[in-house]
Structure formats: structure tokens, C-alpha cells
Amino acid sequence: MNNIASDPDATEHYDIPNTDEIPSLLAIVLDTNPRAWAALEDTLPLSRAVANLLIFINGHLAFSNANQVAVIASHTTKASWLYPPPHDAVNTAQATAADGEDVHMRDAAGPGSSVPPAIFSANKFPLFAQVEAAVASSLAALSSSSTPADLTSTTTKLSGALTMALSYINRVSQSLAANKQAPADSTAAAAPAAPQSAPALGGLRARILVLSVSDSQPSQYIPTMNAVFAASHLDIPIDTLSISGNDTFMQQAAFITEGTFLRAAEPRGILQYLMTAFMPDGEARAALISPRHHTVDFRAACFCHGRVVDTGFVCSVCLGIFCEPPPGAECLLCGNKLRLGSYGGKPAVVPRKKKKRRKINGREETGSATGTPRP
Structure with a gap:
């Protein structure tokens, strides 16, 4: 504490800095593509990956009682909540506001909860057991609800999972801001506190x-890309651990949001990748050297056919990307008339000028050092 000033009554005034801990919210999007995990069955089964992911989640929650976590499954046909359970995800923000900055913990399953009471043990931290039971039961329900038609798709609804994560982060942020506003108003007449850097989400790092x-x-x-730019506007980094597949868009997401993109060369070491590269939050990474992907694939998908293209046509008004000229040279998004110039026309052929050859001693020069031998 630093002495600020002394009043005429000989009392000393001190400036007490705010030591409240800023909570950190980690939203995890788990790709649950059945075909992709079936191809990795011999190297990294889904069950082992989830077990390692739960260890990583426990480590994040163990850093502080204020830390929170959310797990979302990106399936082939939908994005689904794993933790908090679907019926608890809407009320989690209200519970956070009621409990202040502490994590809402319960050592037994509440009424109507999908978490079995038998999973809780006196030898396990209640919050760890709650997350483990909720993720396991939600994954089992998601797997049982999958149909053979869902196995035909080779990709997942990643954009929907990112949107759900951003919505949940925004809801928790607003709840924390509303909870802190009342004490701040009641102590407005107190001594001013030292300025402290706060995140863009109103007292929440996500x-x-x-x-x-x-x-x-x-x-x-x-x-x-809409979800990525929304996350960049809110200073929410998007990290990606690529176990398999060619995820071009997530490389761009990590670059735009200043996150970390890492491709796992050995999938069996997933826990080491998670602990060393993705455990520090945004504040801690300022003092660390985070691993970076050296090359970023900046290719975009065209708006007309959805193809990933290297070169294309860009509208100068709405920045729409097309792999080929639209019909009538008119933008499909804003209707702007595109000026293509002479694109598509035959190139102009310029006749080649005939080179004149000099004559030496009455003979035409052939360009060779020696003359043409006679037969």
C-alpha cells in the first residue's frame, strides 16, 4: 500500500488495489465425427482422447476456483452440449451470478439432472466428478441417437459449435457484469482504487x-468466418489442436484471433500437446513463447459453388468471392455489375516480324561459324 495524502486531521489515506481474481472460461469444441475417429481407432480411440481431455479440464479448473469450462460436441448433423448438460446450460449464467465469482459446485446430482448420483465419490473433487459424469453421459446419449445416415457425412457442424460457444461466453460475461455492478455502485463514494487492466468481456477472460x-x-x-471475426472483436482467441484432417479454416481462425494452431504429429501424445501448448490463457501467453504453425493456408471458399479456390473473382463492393464469372457479370450477393474487361476473349495475335538476313560474298548468312559444305 502506498501513502497517497494526509488530511488536516492527521489521518493517512491509502490506495488499496483491487485483488479480485478474474475468472477464466475455457470453451472446448470436441469434433465427434464417427468416421474420423474410426480411422484413428488403432492410434487414438475416442475414449482415450476424452479421458486425456478430462485431465486437461481438471488442470484448468484446479488453477482457480473462479475458472469455468464448457464442452460442446461438433457432430456430423448438429452441435450438442456435453457440459453443462443441455437443461443446465441456460441456467448456468444465473447460478454464476448468484454465487459471485465462485464456481457453482454440487456434490450430488440435482433434481432432474442427467448425472447419476453413484458417480460421485468422497475421494474425488466434486466438480471434477460432475464434469466427468456429464461429459460421459452426454457423449453416450449423442452416440445412441446417431443414425446410419449420419455416418455418410465426412465433416461436422463446426460453425454451429463456435456460435454456441460464443453465445455461452457472452451470457456468462453479462451475468458476471450484472453481479459486480451492484457492489460497485454501493461503494462509489469510497476511495478510488488503482486502475487494473480488465478484459473486453466485462471481467471475464475467455x-x-x-x-x-x-x-x-x-x-x-x-x-x-462470421464466428471467427466475432471472436476477434471480443478478444477471444481460438486455439486448434488438429489430430487429423485438413482444417484450412481453423488455421485462418487461429491467425485472425491470435490463437494457437498446432498439428499433432503423434496423436497418442495428445495430453502433452494440451498441457504444454494450450493450458496457459491469454494473459499467461504474453510472458511465454507459444508454438506457432509456420504456414497458414489463406485459401477461401467461393460464394457460388462453395469450392476452396486459389484464385478467383472478388466483387469490389461486397468482397464476394467467385470461382468463375457470375452469369451476366453481376454479383450474386449485392447485384453490382462486375467489370471483367476483356476476360474470356481471344488474345490478340501480333504477327511476328520477319528477320532479315545479311548476305556475305553473295551468299545468305546461315548463322553458323562455317559455311555449308558442298556434297
């Missing part, structure tokens, strides 16, 4: 981690 095993779907380029 980040998104994507565990990817699928290729990027070109038809989801626009909604995925």
Missing part, C-alpha cells in the same frame, strides 16, 4: 479450444 479430426467443409466458410 478462449475457445477446438479438437479437430475432420476436414474443413467449404459450404461452412461464411458462417465459420
Whole structure:
């Protein structure tokens, strides 16, 4: 504490800095593509990957009582909640506001909860057991609800999972801001506190981690980029651990949001990748050297056919991308008339000028050092 000033009554005034801990929310998007995990069955089964992911979640929650976590499954046909359970996800923000900055913990399953009471043990931290039971039961329900038609798709609804994660982060942030506003108003007449850097989400540090095993779907380029730019506006980094597949869009997401993109060279070491590269939050990474992907694939998907293209046509008004000129040279998004110039026409052929050859001693020069031998 630093002495600020002394009043005429000889009393000393001190400036007490705010030591409240800022909670950190980690939203995890788990790719649950059945075909991709079936191909990895011999190397990294889904059950082992989930077990390692739960260890990583426990480590994040163990850093502080204020830390929170959310797990979302990106399936082939939908995005589904794993934790908090679907019926508890809406009320989690209200519970957070009621409990202040502490994590809402319960050592037994509540009424109507899908978590079995027998999973809780006196030898396990209640919050760890709650997350483990909720993720296991939700994954089992998602697997049992899958149909053979769901196995035909090779990609997942990643854009929907990112949107759900951003919505949940925004809801928790608003709840924390509303909970802190009342005490701040009641102590407005107190001594001013020292300025402290606060995140853009009103007292909450949030980040998104994507565990990817699928290729990027070109038809989801626009909604995925919309979610990425929304996360960048809120200073929410999007990290990606690519176990398999060619996830072009997530490389761009990590670059735009200043996150970390890492391709697992050895999938069996998933826990080491998670602990060393993705455990630090945004504040801790400022003092660390995070692993970076050296090359970023900046290819985009066209708006007309959904193809990933290297070169294309861009509208100067709405920045729409097309793999080929639209019909009538008119933008399909804003209706602007595109000026293509002479594109598509035959190139102008310039006649080649005939080179004159000099004559030496009455003979035409052939260009060779010696003359043409006679037969």
C-alpha cells in the first residue's frame, strides 16, 4: 500500500488495489465425427482422447476456483452440449451470478439432472466428478441417437459449435457484469482504487479450444468466418489442436484471433500437446513463447459453388468471392455489375516480324561459324 495524502486531521489515506481474481472460461469444441475417429481407432480411440481431455479440464479448473469450462460436441448433423448438460446450460449464467465469482459446485446430482448420483465419490473433487459424469453421459446419449445416415457425412457442424460457444461466453460475461455492478455502485463514494487492466468481456477472460479430426467443409466458410471475426472483436482467441484432417479454416481462425494452431504429429501424445501448448490463457501467453504453425493456408471458399479456390473473382463492393464469372457479370450477393474487361476473349495475335538476313560474298548468312559444305 502506498501513502497517497494526509488530511488536516492527521489521518493517512491509502490506495488499496483491487485483488479480485478474474475468472477464466475455457470453451472446448470436441469434433465427434464417427468416421474420423474410426480411422484413428488403432492410434487414438475416442475414449482415450476424452479421458486425456478430462485431465486437461481438471488442470484448468484446479488453477482457480473462479475458472469455468464448457464442452460442446461438433457432430456430423448438429452441435450438442456435453457440459453443462443441455437443461443446465441456460441456467448456468444465473447460478454464476448468484454465487459471485465462485464456481457453482454440487456434490450430488440435482433434481432432474442427467448425472447419476453413484458417480460421485468422497475421494474425488466434486466438480471434477460432475464434469466427468456429464461429459460421459452426454457423449453416450449423442452416440445412441446417431443414425446410419449420419455416418455418410465426412465433416461436422463446426460453425454451429463456435456460435454456441460464443453465445455461452457472452451470457456468462453479462451475468458476471450484472453481479459486480451492484457492489460497485454501493461503494462509489469510497476511495478510488488503482486502475487494473480488465478484459473486453466485462471481467471475464475467455478462449475457445477446438479438437479437430475432420476436414474443413467449404459450404461452412461464411458462417465459420462470421464466428471467427466475432471472436476477434471480443478478444477471444481460438486455439486448434488438429489430430487429423485438413482444417484450412481453423488455421485462418487461429491467425485472425491470435490463437494457437498446432498439428499433432503423434496423436497418442495428445495430453502433452494440451498441457504444454494450450493450458496457459491469454494473459499467461504474453510472458511465454507459444508454438506457432509456420504456414497458414489463406485459401477461401467461393460464394457460388462453395469450392476452396486459389484464385478467383472478388466483387469490389461486397468482397464476394467467385470461382468463375457470375452469369451476366453481376454479383450474386449485392447485384453490382462486375467489370471483367476483356476476360474470356481471344488474345490478340501480333504477327511476328520477319528477320532479315545479311548476305556475305553473295551468299545468305546461315548463322553458323562455317559455311555449308558442298556434297
